[in-house]
Amino acid sequence: MDKKISVLLILTGGTISMGENPATGSLAPLGKEQMLSYLPELDQLPVRISTVSFDPMIDSSDVAPDFWAQIVETIRSEYDHYDGFVVLHGTDTMAYSASAVSFMLRDLSKPVIFTGSQLPLGMLRSDAKENVMNAIEIAAAQDSEGRALVPEVAIFFETSLMRGNRTTKKSTDNFNAFRSYNYPVLAKSGVHIKYFPEYTHKVDKPLPLQANTQFDNNIAVLTIFPGLREEVVQATLEVPGLRAVVLKTYGSGNAPQADWFYRQLKAATDRGIVIVNISQCHTGSVEMGRYETSLNLQKAGVLSGHDMTLEAAVTKLMHLLGNYSDREEVVRQLQQPLCGEMNQ
Ligand code: ASP
Numbered sequence: 001m002d003k004k005i006s007v008l009l010i011l012t013g014g015t016i017s018m019g020e021n022p023a024t025g026s027l028a029p030l031g032k033e034q035m036l037s038y039l040p041e042l043d044q045l046p047v048r049i050s051t052v053s054f055d056p057m058i059d060s061s062d063v064a065p066d067f068w069a070q071i072v073e074t075i076r077s078e079y080d081h082y083d084g085f086v087v088l089h090g091t092d093t094m095a096y097s098a099s100a101v102s103f104m105l106r107d108l109s110k111p112v113i114f115t116g117s118q119l120p121l122g123m124l125r126s127d128a129k130e131n132v133m134n135a136i137e138i139a140a141a142q143d144s145e146g147r148a149l150v151p152e153v154a155i156f157f158e159t160s161l162m163r164g165n166r167t168t169k170k171s172t173d174n175f176n177a178f179r180s181y182n183y184p185v186l187a188k189s190g191v192h193i194k195y196f197p198e199y200t201h202k203v204d205k206p207l208p209l210q211a212n213t214q215f216d217n218n219i220a221v222l223t224i225f226p227g228l229r230e231e232v233v234q235a236t237l238e239v240p241g242l243r244a245v246v247l248k249t250y251g252s253g254n255a256p257q258a259d260w261f262y263r264q265l266k267a268a269t270d271r272g273i274v275i276v277n278i279s280q281c282h283t284g285s286v287e288m289g290r291y292e293t294s295l296n297l298q299k300a301g302v303l304s305g306h307d308m309t310l311e312a313a314v315t316k317l318m319h320l321l322g323n324y325s326d327r328e329e330v331v332r333q334l335q336q337p338l339c340g341e342m343n344q
Pocket residue numbers: 013014015016058059060061089090091092093116117118
């Protein structure tokens with residue numbers, strides 16, 4: 001078989017790479033060789049597949065920004081040698097990692113497809129094999145002129161290919177574990193994989209890949225709820241070194257009208273803290289000023305996060321703060337889509 005197209009499989013950990021420890025009954029990482037022994041079908045694919053494994057492979061609950069840098073560094077150093085990349089990753093923070101990597105890889109013209117599974121590879125009913133096989137096929141898919149069909153960072157799970165920075169984990173136990181609430185799917189798998197090019201990034205002329213691994217995690221996420229106390233808000237906003245906050249508000253971006261809430265937010269933005277407003281609802285967008293209850297936020301200098309997911313807002317902020325010390329530049333870039341993560 002002439003295997004012209006090549007894909008690099010990057011094993012980082014997660015349930016997909018785990019097996020049951022017979023002594024404790026709990027799930028722990030398998031090694032690369034054992035994992036690959038569960039995937040003999042890889043040899044039958046018309047794609048040249050190489051595998052690289054993180055050491056150690058981790059449960060994705062332990063993911064931090066240096067782990068994203070490791071993924072990006074692996075892709076950057078192998079970029080010219082492969083047509084596409086598949087990242088096997090735990091499901092718990094997959095949407096954060098896919099969002100982060102989408103901001104870190106600029107001028108991407110090859111697919112970077114994240115996938116994982118709800119059940120470990122070795123289990124009889126596991127969803128792992130199907131997810132891996134579909135992800136590889138998508139990472140290798142090209143048009144008649146040899147251009148990648150999905151030249152962007154995406155997540156494949158169960159039957160759907162979704163833009164990475166639009167995706168959220170929605171279920172702890174369904175095989176259909178992820179959802180892109182505010183953006184259409186990029187492809188759907190059934191008997192065939194059906195691609196939707198109208199929703200997928202286009203690359204007119206491939207440019208050299210730019211990989212940026214700078215992050216600043218001096219941020220906080222503040223979720224409002226009825227009864228939230230001023231001391232909690234104040235303590236969060238006065239964390240030493242804090243540079244930005246993701247504020248999770250109600251509905252279309254609404255928050256309590258209490259004076260103290262406005263004062264705390266205004267004092268924080270006056271100190272230079274960037275505050276971005278996203279909704280606790282999964283579907284739809286923040287529309288500041290639609291209700292009186294969001295006018296105060298606007299007056300306090302809070303910015304709209306439009307329809308961004310929490311995962312996209314958190315990683316976009318860390319990425320921008322890591323790259324710009326100038327607050328105005330952070331604000332300017334925050335308010336525009338960088339790689340399809342929001343509609344304005
Ligand atoms: N805790 C696991 C992880 O995120 C869950 C999974 O992979 O499904 O690594």
